[in-house]
Amino acid sequence: MKVLSQTLTALALGALALTAQAEQLKVMTSGGFTAAYKLLGPQYAQRSGDTLDTVLGPSMGKAPEAIPNRLARGEHADVVIMVGYALDELIKQGKVDKASRVELADSRIGLVVKAGAAKPAIGTDAELKTVLLKAKSVAYSDSASGMYVEKELFKKLGMPAKGTMIERIPVAEQVAKGDYEVGLQQVAELLPVPGVTYVGKIPEDVQSVTRFAAGIPVNAEHPAQARALLHYLASPEAQPVVQSTGLDSVSR
Numbered sequence: 001m002k003v004l005s006q007t008l009t010a011l012a013l014g015a016l017a018l019t020a021q022a023e024q025l026k027v028m029t030s031g032g033f034t035a036a037y038k039l040l041g042p043q044y045a046q047r048s049g050d051t052l053d054t055v056l057g058p059s060m061g062k063a064p065e066a067i068p069n070r071l072a073r074g075e076h077a078d079v080v081i082m083v084g085y086a087l088d089e090l091i092k093q094g095k096v097d098k099a100s101r102v103e104l105a106d107s108r109i110g111l112v113v114k115a116g117a118a119k120p121a122i123g124t125d126a127e128l129k130t131v132l133l134k135a136k137s138v139a140y141s142d143s144a145s146g147m148y149v150e151k152e153l154f155k156k157l158g159m160p161a162k163g164t165m166i167e168r169i170p171v172a173e174q175v176a177k178g179d180y181e182v183g184l185q186q187v188a189e190l191l192p193v194p195g196v197t198y199v200g201k202i203p204e205d206v207q208s209v210t211r212f213a214a215g216i217p218v219n220a221e222h223p224a225q226a227r228a229l230l231h232y233l234a235s236p237e238a239q240p241v242v243q244s245t246g247l248d249s250v251s252r
């Protein structure tokens with residue numbers, strides 16, 4: 001079945017390349033899926049002949065780089081890759097084609113400390129709570145994981161909220177610089193950053209699973225090529241790469 005799926009994906013891309021001229025696709029992607037996209041995107045481009053013009057931005061928030069804010073300003077995109085419920089909001093607003101929505105991956109929250117620091121135990125709720133209480137400073141993101149940490153995680157652990165929400169910049173970069181002792185963010189956004197030690201995922205009973213999905217804006221210039229890209233990113237063939245970046249495959 002896997003071989004058949006890979007063959008069909010290759011045939012679909014090959015047929016597209018033969019029946020349409022190569023195009024430049026504008027892709028907007030948020031942090032959680034970016035590591036996987038950076039590996040899979042060049043593979044797709046090589047097969048299809050299309051080129052990918054990529055811009056990065058969070059799925060939500062006030063930053064001008066946030067994908068909803070980019071679209072609100074009239075920026076063009078053929079594909080948007082972002083947190084599932086943020087994509088659903090764009091679909092409700094009529095900015096993204098509902099029929100184009102594709103499920104890509106699930107992302108869980110992890111914890112990092114500065115490289116060289118002792119690696120704490122966070123396997124249980126009590127251990128995680130102790131680490132957060134003792135930490136001189138805690139950082140979390142301004143995207144989906146950070147919203148959860150700020151509004152729900154501390155309450156679930158039975159401790160007062162503490163920490164700083166970091167806008168735009170990856171949390172692990174701030175931990176690597178020594179600005180914060182502990183960093184919490186989606187695992188896929190922590191792993192690529194040098195200068196930190198990845199401790200692990202927070203316990204499952206206080207975990208927040210973020211679904212990443214993708215869609216095609218209603219004013220996309222190259223919707224056919226965009227659909228082919230989304231098909232590839234969600235294909236069984238792509239899953240080993242998706243998992244290698246700290247994401248979990250979606251059950252289909």
